[in-house]
Amino acid sequence: MAPLYKRYIPAKSTTEKPATPVKLVQNGAPESATTTTENKRKRERSQEEILERKAKKLKKKGLDPETVSVEKIVEQNAIKSQDASLPGAQSENVEPSQEQRLPMKKRHKLEKEARKARKAAEKDKETGKGPAEVPQVSAAIENEQTIDEAPVIANGGESAIEAGEDVPNGAANHENEETEVKVKRKKRRKDSEGAAAQVPEEPVITGNADVEPAETTSIAEQAAEEGPKAKKRRHKLEHVLEGSTTEDANAGDDEHLRKHSSVLGKFQKSASRAIRHQQEDSFEKLAEHQVVQDLELPPPERTPTPEFETEDAALPSWLAKPTFVTGHNKATFRDLNIEAATADRLWKLGFAEALPVQQALVPLLLPPGISGATYPPGTEAVLPDVAVSAPTGSGKTIAYLLPMIEALRHQRQHGKLSALVVVPTRELVMQVAAVAESLVKGSSIKVGMATGTGRFKDEQDKITTRHAEYDPAGYKQLADEAKSQIHPPDEDSDEFESFIGQSGQEDKKRQQWIQETVSGLVDHVPKYGSAVDILVATPGRLLEHIDSTLGFNLVHLQWLVLDEADKLLDNQNEGFLESLNAELTRPRNEEEQDARERYLRSQAMWEDHKERRLRKVVLSATMTRDISKLTSLNLRRPKMIVVRGGDNNGDAQAEEGARGESSVKESADGFELPPTLIEYCVPVGDGSEKPLVVVELLRSKILGDSHIDEAKQDKPTEKDNGVDAGSDSDSDSDSEDTSSLSSDDSDSSSSASESEDSSDDSDSVPQDQDVPMLDRPLPGESTKPTPQSSALTPTILIFTSSNESATRLTHLLQNLQPSWRPLLTTLLKTNAKPRIRSKPTEPAIVISTDRAARGLDAFSNRPITHVVQYDVPRTLTSYVHRVGRTARAGREGDAWTLYTHAEARWFVNEVTKAKNVSRRTPVERVKVFMADEGMRERYQKVLAGMRDEVFGSTS
Numbered sequence: 002m003a004p005l006y007k008r009y010i011p012a013k014s015t016t017e018k019p020a021t022p023v024k025l026v027q028n029g030a031p032e033s034a035t036t037t038t039e040n041k042r043k044r045e046r047s048q049e050e051i052l053e054r055k056a057k058k059l060k061k062k063g064l065d066p067e068t069v070s071v072e073k074i075v076e077q078n079a080i081k082s083q084d085a086s087l088p089g090a091q092s093e094n095v096e097p098s099q100e101q102r103l104p105m106k107k108r109h110k111l112e113k114e115a116r117k118a119r120k121a122a123e124k125d126k127e128t129g130k131g132p133a134e135v136p137q138v139s140a141a142i143e144n145e146q147t148i149d150e151a152p153v154i155a156n157g158g159e160s161a162i163e164a165g166e167d168v169p170n171g172a173a174n175h176e177n178e179e180t181e182v183k184v185k186r187k188k189r190r191k192d193s194e195g196a197a198a199q200v201p202e203e204p205v206i207t208g209n210a211d212v213e214p215a216e217t218t219s220i221a222e223q224a225a226e227e228g229p230k231a232k233k234r235r236h237k238l239e240h241v242l243e244g245s246t247t248e249d250a251n252a253g254d255d256e257h258l259r260k261h262s263s264v265l266g267k268f269q270k271s272a273s274r275a276i277r278h279q280q281e282d283s284f285e286k287l288a289e290h291q292v293v294q295d296l297e298l299p300p301p302e303r304t305p306t307p308e309f310e311t312e313d314a315a316l317p318s319w320l321a322k323p324t325f326v327t328g329h330n331k332a333t334f335r336d337l338n339i340e341a342a343t344a345d346r347l348w349k350l351g352f353a354e355a356l357p358v359q360q361a362l363v364p365l366l367l368p369p370g371i372s373g374a375t376y377p378p379g380t381e382a383v384l385p386d387v388a389v390s391a392p393t394g395s396g397k398t399i400a401y402l403l404p405m406i407e408a409l410r411h412q413r414q415h416g417k418l419s420a421l422v423v424v425p426t427r428e429l430v431m432q433v434a435a436v437a438e439s440l441v442k443g444s445s446i447k448v449g450m451a452t453g454t455g456r457f458k459d460e461q462d463k464i465t466t467r468h469a470e471y472d473p474a475g476y477k478q479l480a481d482e483a484k485s486q487i488h489p490p491d492e493d494s495d496e497f498e499s500f501i502g503q504s505g506q507e508d509k510k511r512q513q514w515i516q517e518t519v520s521g522l523v524d525h526v527p528k529y530g531s532a533v534d535i536l537v538a539t540p541g542r543l544l545e546h547i548d549s550t551l552g553f554n555l556v557h558l559q560w561l562v563l564d565e566a567d568k569l570l571d572n573q574n575e576g577f578l579e580s581l582n583a584e585l586t587r588p589r590n591e592e593e594q595d596a597r598e599r600y601l602r603s604q605a606m607w608e609d610h611k612e613r614r615l616r617k618v619v620l621s622a623t624m625t626r627d628i629s630k631l632t633s634l635n636l637r638r639p640k641m642i643v644v645r646g647g648d649n650n651g652d653a654q655a656e657e658g659a660r661g662e663s664s665v666k667e668s669a670d671g672f673e674l675p676p677t678l679i680e681y682c683v684p685v686g687d688g689s690e691k692p693l694v695v696v697e698l699l700r701s702k703i704l705g706d707s708h709i710d711e712a713k714q715d716k717p718t719e720k721d722n723g724v725d726a727g728s729d730s731d732s733d734s735d736s737e738d739t740s741s742l743s744s745d746d747s748d749s750s751s752s753a754s755e756s757e758d759s760s761d762d763s764d765s766v767p768q769d770q771d772v773p774m775l776d777r778p779l780p781g782e783s784t785k786p787t788p789q790s791s792a793l794t795p796t797i798l799i800f801t802s803s804n805e806s807a808t809r810l811t812h813l814l815q816n817l818q819p820s821w822r823p824l825l826t827t828l829l830k831t832n833a834k835p836r837i838r839s840k841p842t843e844p845a846i847v848i849s850t851d852r853a854a855r856g857l858d859a860f861s862n863r864p865i866t867h868v869v870q871y872d873v874p875r876t877l878t879s880y881v882h883r884v885g886r887t888a889r890a891g892r893e894g895d896a897w898t899l900y901t902h903a904e905a906r907w908f909v910n911e912v913t914k915a916k917n918v919s920r921r922t923p924v925e926r927v928k929v930f931m932a933d934e935g936m937r938e939r940y941q942k943v944l945a946g947m948r949d950e951v952f953g954s955t956s
């Protein structure tokens with residue numbers, strides 16, 4: 002039996018969907034094949050035809066098609082109002098009724114009542130007592146509805162079962178409704194064109210069997226407003242509903258409910274079973290598909306591994322795209338347009354030509370307004386900080402010192418530290434300070450050093466000044482502070498709290514100042530200043546001065562240079578940058594402000610970021626592009642300059658080019674070795690006879706027999722055999738170094754500045770003075786520095802891996818080759834400074850650790866001609882710096898590396914064949930044998946002596 006009311010389930014799209022033929026449900030009878038065929042046929046009919054047919058049908062039934070349409074619109078609107086998301090929910094002709102806005106709860110209630118009414122009607126029909134209207138309504142429905150083949154969906158099925166009906170689809174019902182509305186619209190259009198239509202006597206509830214009760218109510222009320230016929234029809238319907246409801250309530254329809262719930266349960270079970278089967282099927286299909294793929298299909302084409310994205314992508318543009326500078330163009334300092342006097346000074350020092358790094362950096366760093374500067378006056382605020390990567394021995398020191406000194410020559414801040422150069426080792430401090438002193442000659446600029454070798458107090462006195470100023474008020478304040486520290490205020494007093502607060506954050510320097518004030522002249526306050534304009538320091542000693550040297554501060558700094566920056570930024574110097582930055586950026590206290598600053602501050606016109614312009618320059622031969630490290634430097638508008646040798650186009654480069662590999666010159670990550678460097682490597686087996694190999698190497702390949710004064714060769718003695726193993730050059734050099742250090746240090750910061758006119762001072766420096774000096778020809782002697790020829794007296798630097806290894810090798814060489822004793826120098830951490838022991842005409846052999854690997858240019862004015870790596874370096878970077886101690890500034894130089902079997906693989910892969918190293922010639926492998934059996938015997942004796950020394954004599 003067909004239900005009276007069914008619920009609409011709106012289709013997804015109601016507006017754009019073409020009119021779909023409506024499914025006719027024949028009183029719950031299953032859809033037949035004939036119906037389906039008829040359906041199809043109906044779908045093929047044009048809308049006009051359908052409309053006409055429907056109008057005719059209605060007329061036959063005596064119904065008014067217009068009324069029917071209006072009712073349908075009302076129904077449709079009621080449905081649409083349920084789903085706000087559906088477009089076109091507004092009715093065209095009919096205002097939404099109250100019922101359309103009924104809350105859901107009420108709708109459900111009504112729906113329930115309708116269901117009951119329907120059941121009662123069914124019951125009545127079975128018993129033959131059914132009201133006459135029901136079949137009439139059903140007939141009307143039958144006449145109006147068409148059949149749809151829409152597939153069954155769970156919702157529709159469910160609602161059909163709930164309603165006790167075998168209705169295939171709720172969604173289809175909605176489509177029926179939609180079609181009806183469309184038919185109605187078209188019909189109305191047709192009517193308005195003048196087509197006459199007879200009004201049927203009875204309104205007909207159209208739509209399918211899924212009409213909701215709520216909508217039914219709405220229809221009834223709406224119909225009452227529409228006209229008497231519709232009203233009549235509604236009354237009948239309401240009567241049916243009321244009657245059914247009452248009867249239903251009386252009947253107590255428990256059995257039906259039980260029956261329906263069991264049907265629903267079955268349906269749910271079968272639905273879930275169907276879903277499960279569907280899933281299993283799809284899994285099986287998927288598995289089958291995979292198996293088939295595995296078995297039958299050829300393996301999928303290998304997707305090419307994406308190109309490894311270089312870190313450039315993550316770098317800021319200044320690092321990713323550095324400025325490359327090549328050494329193709331020769332230029333003199335005069336060509337750089339720097340002041341003539343400066344060019345002359347450089348020429349006198351032997352530097353006529355500006356090296357590539359100097360050509361690039363000097364104009365860039367010269368302050369605006371000075372001749373030769375890249376930036377014009379007024380651009381002070383936008384001057385860039387600079388990071389430089391340039392090969393070893395390329396002249397970086399002068400490249401940064403010259404512009405700095407030129408700037409100070411033009412504008413010097415008296416009594417303030419203007420420039421700070423930080424380098425990793427004390428040897429380098431001395432070397433850089435020596436170059437700076439040679440450049441400041443003729444000016445009052447003062448250069449100081451902070452190395453940590455001498456007494457701290459002495460160093461403090463050298464780099465700061467102190468004088469007492471009459472200042473009773475200041476004196477009283479400081480004296481009061483001192484008093485409160487000695488006699489703290491009463492716990493109950495107001496001052497006690499502030500006293501406690503202050504004592505928690507005691508400023509070491511202030512305490513010292515208070516002490517010096519109260520121990521000095523009454524009503525006088527000590528004032529401090531900087532004794533130097535340029536300070537060259539190691540990071541450790543610098544921090545000590547920041548912490549505890551009165552008058553030492555960095556708040557007036559205009560230049561900050563970090564030479565060997567990658568070394569300074571590595572983990573060993575952790576905390577250095579933080580402390581440095583903190584001091585650089587801290588606000589100046591009143592004592593540190595000058596009159597101008599105080600005035601501008603009082604007028605609120607002081608702009609710290611403009612007034613305190615500090616230029617930072619960071620350099621290295623192996624400059625890091627580690628952005629995290631560079632970020633900590635707080636560089637402003639930074640520029641990266643990468644200097645590559647112009648004529649470094651040797652075989653290795655050509656080979657590299659032929660292989661299609663990118664040249665190191667185009668990469669900021671690669672390293673470049675000096676073009677005049679020749680590299681050799683020497684295999685030493687398992688390393689047990691390494692000392693013998695090094696002796697043979699020095700004798701046959703480097704020194705040659707001619708350098709050894711046979712007459713001086715000591716006969717082996719008991720001591721030489723190891724009995725006096727402790728008396729090595731280390732202890733000797735220690736004592737000598739200490740004496741030479743004090744005299745040198747005292748001179749270092751003042752000599753140049755004191756003798757402003759003595760431009761020839763450099764020539765009077767004795768050859769054996771142990772301050773590292775630049776090679777300087779006499780003025781006028783040559784227009785450019787004489788390159789170090791291979792015929793020069795050999796100065797050999799031997800690298801070992803540790804102090805222990807250096808000491809041991811020194812001892813072995815002294816005993817294996819006693820004639821070399823005067824030539825040997827051991828450079829250890831404990832040594833104050835490198836001082837070679839041999840005479841200028843004699844070869845020099847310096848045995849050192851990696852502390853000599855960075856920056857060292859010469860020993861006692863003697864350029865290093867040979868580097869021997871007795872122990873292999875730990876890293877490629879270390880290799881680059883070690884071998885870079887020779888072949889500097891266009892001089893020739895040889896580097897020899899000894900390696901054992903165990904080290905061979907690393908050395909060959911990471912050093913000799915390293916792709917990121919640019920070298921003029923490939924590394925040459927040389928075999929060195931110790932043929933002298935007598936030497937081997939001696940070696941065994943020396944070793945035995947050393948063993949006895951350690952473990953006690955066994956004989």
Ligand SMILES: Nc1ncnc2c1ncn2[C@@H]1O[C@H](COP(=O)(O)OP(=O)(O)OP(=O)(O)O)[C@@H](O)[C@H]1O
Nearest residue numbers: 352354355356393394395396397398622775856890
């Ligand atoms: N314009 C120049 N003409 C000739 N020689 C120069 C010139 N400038 C510097 N030199 C010399 O070049 C040598 C190397 O200079 P410097 O020590 O500055 O090299 P560097 O680039 O700092 O090397 P490293 O990276 O190893 O520290 C020094 O002996 C120096 O005297």
